[in-house]
Amino acid sequence: MTTLSRIRIGSAPDSWGVWFPDDPRQVPWRRFLDEVAEAGYDWIELGPYGYLPSDPAVLRAETDRRGLKVSAGTVFTGLHHGPDVWDATWEHVAGVAALAQAMGAGHLVVIPAFWRDDKTGQVLEDRTLTAGQWRDLTEQTERLAREVRERYGLRTVVHPHADTHIDTEENVTRFLDATDGDLVSLCLDTGHYAYCGGDSVRLIETYGERVGYLHLKQVDPEVLAAVREEELPFGPAVARGVMCEPPGGVPALEPVLAAAGKLDVDLFAIVEQDMYPCPPDRPLPIAERTRRFLRSCGA
Incomplete structure (x- = not known):
């Protein structure tokens, strides 16, 4: 039996064109909070650390009066560089994890480092x-996930991402097979996985017990074909519109949600439509239409 009653829908600063803690081309944080609530979402992510207030008392007051709750914080890491980067990594992670914990969140989304610059395309x-x-x-x-769980009570969910080393079906499954499922779960981003050639439904059906969090996103297949042909880095691909408003792209979200519903576990499904940079008046209407579409899917 498929049930979506245990899937909690939210959105994120990313869907408002927010990629950085401070950027004049991004909407102010108060406007983001106002509009994400207006669009009908109850849950949000913290986004880039420093965009929303990092003082938990201030942020809680702002979210409470808008009826919003925080599902997760997000960090970028380069853990394939080994123990030498641990101290610098943990310094960053600890700040985000502490704020997420203080806000009542249960997850930390971990994104691997880019192998090429996401704006210039320079191979790093x-x-x-x-x-x-x-x-x-x-x-x-695994070390990070253990420390985050013991110190902050958060579940680590690793986010496969374009232009990183955890991207394709081959690399995602290799990573899952090599890590402890009790420590490390997956944040399945349907758009990034499709961008890299993966099938989200098949991944859920095969590794369902490892899927601990969802990002709902679609790619425009025509734009994606051009991006692949030109070997564009991720940033310029986004600026070209490779991530599109549902239900206009792939993968179809109805079967993804149905597959996730069959797991019969509590899951966050956070809408993320990469749109950096974008005009400030563009995100809200898209967010409202997307929320209506997801309700039509039963979520």
């Missing part, structure tokens, strides 16, 4: 990890 390192780097990636991710 080999796109293929060595066996030793894979070992460092999996061992250090």
Whole structure:
């Protein structure tokens, strides 16, 4: 039996064109909070640390009066570099995790480092990890997940992402097979997984017990074909509109939600439509239409 009653829908600063803690091209944080509530969402993510107030008392007052709750914080990591990057990584993670915990969130979304600059396309390192780097990636991710759980009570969900080393079906399944399911779960981003050629429904059906969090997103297949042909980095691909408003792209979200519903577990499904940069008046109407569409899917 499929039930979507245990799937909690939210949105994120990303859907308002927010990628950085401070950028004049982004909407102010108060406007984001006003509009995400107006669009009908109850849950939000913190977005880039420093965009929303980092003082829990201030942020709680602002979210409470808008009827909003926080589902997760997000960090970028380069754990395939091994123990040498641990101290710097943990310093960043601890701040985000502490704020997420204080806001009552239960998850920390961990995104791997880019192998090429997401704006300029400059190749920063080999796109293929060595066996030793894979070992460092999996061992250090487990270490991070253990520390985050013990110190902050958060569940670590790793987010496969375009232009990172955890991207394609092959790399995602290799990562899952090499990590402890009791420590490390997956944040399945349907758009990024499709961007990299993966099938979200098949992944849920195969590794359902490892899926701990969802990002709902679609890609425009025509734009994606051009992006692949031109080998565009992720930032310019987004600026070209590779991530599109549902239900106009792939994957179809109805079967993804149905597959997730069959797991019969509590799951967040956070809408993320990458739109950086975008005009300030663009996000709200899209967010409202997307929320109506997801309600039509039963979510």
